[in-house]
Amino acid sequence: xxxxxxxxxxxxxxxxxxxxxxxxxxxxxxxxxxxxxxxxxxxxxxxxxxxxxxxxxxxxxxxxxxxxxxxxxxxxxxxxxxxxxxxxxxxxxxxxxxxxxxxxxxxxxxxxxxxxxxxxxxxxxxxxxxxxxxxxxxxxxxxxxxxxxxxxxxxxxxxxxxxxxxxxxxxxxxxxxxxxxxxxxxxxxxxxxxxxxxxxxxxxxxxxxxxxxxxxxxxxxxxxxxxxxxxxxxxxxxxxxxxxxxxxxxxxxxxxxxxxxxxxxxxxxxxxxxxxxxxxxxxxxxxxxxxxxxxxxxxxxxxxxxxxxxxxxxxxxxxxxxxxxxxxxxxxxxxxxxxxxxxxxxxxxxxxxxxxxxxxxxxxxxxxxxxxxxxxxxxxxxxxxxxxxxxxxxxxxx
Ligand code: NDP
Numbered sequence: 001x002x003x004x005x006x007x008x009x010x011x012x013x014x015x016x017x018x019x020x021x022x023x024x025x026x027x028x029x030x031x032x033x034x035x036x037x038x039x040x041x042x043x044x045x046x047x048x049x050x051x052x053x054x055x056x057x058x059x060x061x062x063x064x065x066x067x068x069x070x071x072x073x074x075x076x077x078x079x080x081x082x083x084x085x086x087x088x089x090x091x092x093x094x095x096x097x098x099x100x101x102x103x104x105x106x107x108x109x110x111x112x113x114x115x116x117x118x119x120x121x122x123x124x125x126x127x128x129x130x131x132x133x134x135x136x137x138x139x140x141x142x143x144x145x146x147x148x149x150x151x152x153x154x155x156x157x158x159x160x161x162x163x164x165x166x167x168x169x170x171x172x173x174x175x176x177x178x179x180x181x182x183x184x185x186x187x188x189x190x191x192x193x194x195x196x197x198x199x200x201x202x203x204x205x206x207x208x209x210x211x212x213x214x215x216x217x218x219x220x221x222x223x224x225x226x227x228x229x230x231x232x233x234x235x236x237x238x239x240x241x242x243x244x245x246x247x248x249x250x251x252x253x254x255x256x257x258x259x260x261x262x263x264x265x266x267x268x269x270x271x272x273x274x275x276x277x278x279x280x281x282x283x284x285x286x287x288x289x290x291x292x293x294x295x296x297x298x299x300x301x302x303x304x305x306x307x308x309x310x311x312x313x314x315x316x317x318x319x320x321x322x323x324x325x326x327x328x329x330x331x332x333x334x335x336x337x338x339x340x341x342x343x344x345x346x347x348x349x350x351x352x353x354x355x356x357x358x359x360x361x362x363x364x365x366x367x368x369x370x371x372x373x374x375x376x377x378x379x380x381x382x383x384x385x386x387x388x389x390x391x392x393x394x395x396x397x398x
Pocket of ligand 1: 007008009010011012013033034035036039057058059060080081082083085103104136137138139140141142179180181182184292293340343344
């Protein structure tokens with residue numbers, strides 16, 4: 001029996017709350033807290049759990065999070081607010097002696113740069129305190145790290161090439177919208193692309209490298225090389241990797257919209273003065289775009305995310321592909337969310353469940369691939385994200 005504090009009441013927070021509430025034998029009490037309490041209350045009204053309460057918190061202030069923890073005494077905090085709140089929430093967990101889990105690594109608000117160094121710097125302090133912090137436990141990062149760890153444990157002696165492929169073949173009927181927080185999403189995809197090759201990072205212009213990739217049940221889709229945060233931890237934790245890349249699909253229309261928004265300055269993160277007020281253009285853009293959580297109602301089609309892995313086993317070269325397809329409309333029917341929020345929220349709940357039940361243990365700060373992948377893989381299918389394997393038929397030969 002565990003008490004869980006969920007921070008963040010957006011699309012992902014909604015899914016995490018629904019999924020935790022489905023497992024009352026483990027998550028006996030839930031507190032959902034966020035900046036806007038009304039959003040927590042709206043989620044709570046759609047969830048069936050006898051011990052679910054809500055609270056207001058500004059998680060930029062670790063003292064506010066500490067006060068909430070002191071009051072509620074959770075066993076674990078699931079942070080599904082924004083990456084900017086990672087450090088204050090980690091500080092509060094450390095101060096109050098509570099385990100921590102998130103789905104996105106810290107980035108400073110004034111610089112579009114995500115890196116694990118800020119959170120890895122907490123390792124010794126969490127270790128000394130005997131606490132567990134699990135970083136990046138959504139789908140990507142998250143399941144993609146577990147997929148890689150599972151492949152290494154069961155099918156490879158050494159992994160040499162890793163290509164993570166992420167396709168959203170869904171249609172929400174909007175001209176332009178992002179599938180999770182627009183500010184975080186646009187900061188991520190307008191950065192330079194970057195991939196790992198023989199110990200170095202190769203940097204390229206945004207959207208410069210692309211190719212059609214075949215996705216199961218979907219077909220070929222143009223996919224663009226992006227820098228994604230799990231690449232940083234995976235090449236550290238799986239040091240035999242010679243090359244690691246991340247690919248994501250975008251439609252031509254999406255890229256055209258983005259280019260126009262960039263060209264007119266609306267994706268900028270430096271504040272500008274407007275009628276006597278400081279505003280950040282990207283935050284203004286976020287305010288006028290559709291809320292990602294509102295897209296679910298009309299969303300059709302599937303996401304398909306997986307890992308193409310090549311390496312050696314018993315001296316022989318082999319390839320392996322492991323993936324999940326998730327249907328937007330099915331996710332909406334179950335928890336009132338589109339598939340991007342669903343595929344992020346389910347793994348966050350599973351990670352928290354494994355920490356709460358002691359199946360994932362360790363004192364310190366860990367990325368998911370450092371944990372035993374087996375119980376996680378077993379639970380993925382049970383809780384809504386079935387996965388499939390393809391052996392020795394790689395999409396990638398180069
Ligand atoms: P949303 O913008 O929908 O929700 C974010 C929530 O956090 C909102 O409820 C917001 O409150 C709340 N929040 C923001 N600032 C604060 C604060 N200072 N104190 C307390 N609460 C705050 O985002 P998503 O649900 O789409 O994404 C949530 C997280 O999941 C993000 O970090 C995102 O990067 C990550 N993610 C990870 C993925 C993965 O696969 N690993 C994929 C997709 C997302 P308010 O409503 O008042 O603004």
